[in-house]
Amino acid sequence: EVQLVESGGGLVKPGGSLRLSCAASGFTFHLYSMNWVRQAPGKGLEWVSSISIRSSHIYYADALKGRFTISRDNAANSLYLQMNSLRAEDTAVYYCVRDRESISGIGTGMDVWGQGTTVTVSS
Amino acid sequence: SYVLTQPPSVSVAPGETARITCGGNNIGGKSVYWYQQKPGQAPVMVIYYDSDRPSGIPERFSGSNSGNTATLTISRVEAGDEADYFCQVWDGSNDQYVFGTGTKVTVL
Numbered sequence: 001e002v003q004l005v006e007s008g009g010g011l012v013k014p015g016g017s018l019r020l021s022c023a024a025s026g027f028t029f030h031l032y033s034m035n036w037v038r039q040a041p042g043k044g045l046e047w048v049s050s051i052s053i054r055s056s057h058i059y060y061a062d063a064l065k066g067r068f069t070i071s072r073d074n075a076a077n078s079l080y081l082q083m084n085s086l087r088a089e090d091t092a093v094y095y096c097v098r099d100r101e102s103i104s105g106i107g108t109g110m111d112v113w114g115q116g117t118t119v120t121v122s123s
Numbered sequence: 124s125y126v127l128t129q130p131p132s133v134s135v136a137p138g139e140t141a142r143i144t145c146g147g148n149n150i151g152g153k154s155v156y157w158y159q160q161k162p163g164q165a166p167v168m169v170i171y172y173d174s175d176r177p178s179g180i181p182e183r184f185s186g187s188n189s190g191n192t193a194t195l196t197i198s199r200v201e202a203g204d205e206a207d208y209f210c211q212v213w214d215g216s217n218d219q220y221v222f223g224t225g226t227k228v229t230v231l
Binding site for chain 2: 037095
């Protein structure tokens with residue numbers, strides 16, 4: 001079964017840091033570009049970041065550049081999101097998501113989603 | 124940055140057809156993806172490359188894209204189609220995914 005399982009969410013104070021992890025299984029992880037998408041409570045979907053299969057192409061939402069860092073470990077079938085200088089507006093469910101086409105670059109749509117991990121930024 | 128605009132809500136009676144629009148500047152020149160999200164669940168892709176359906180998605184879901192508007196059409200609407208729907212594109216000019224504002228579909 002194709003599966004993505006996020007972990008690492010929790011309650012953090014403003015200005016703090018958090019590292020999210022995503023464990024992939026059931027497919028050849030190193031052949032797919034990967035993404036993080038977040039959803040604030042009661043709001044729509046917001047793309048966060050994308051990374052290509054060999055990490056040669058990495059993209060971020062403009063508002064998040066400099067605070068968030070995406071990375072992957074193909075040997076461990078894992079995707080990560082390092083989040084620094086967290087703000088209240090970063091409070092959201094964070095989804096780990098697979099790009100639909102293998103080998104292709106980023107931008108083919110998102111066909112496999114994890115169940116999400118909740119990040120709450122509050123004092 | 125690129126903006127995608129959707130109507131906040133669409134209401135439809137069971138058995139009728141729901142049409143959800145997604146407006147963007149020359150969106151017809153981009154590939155559009157559509158997602159369905161039910162309360163408390165992760166989104167599910169229902170359309171890719173404007174009009175293709177992933178495996179397991181009913182034929183009642185179809186898509187089109189031309190000019191400045193993409194449309195998701197749900198035929199013979201069922202109670203189980205009640206959900207939020209989001210359009211999405213890859214904005215190659217800025218190397219980023221963009222999601223639409225989302226549309227809540229209510230089945231009357």
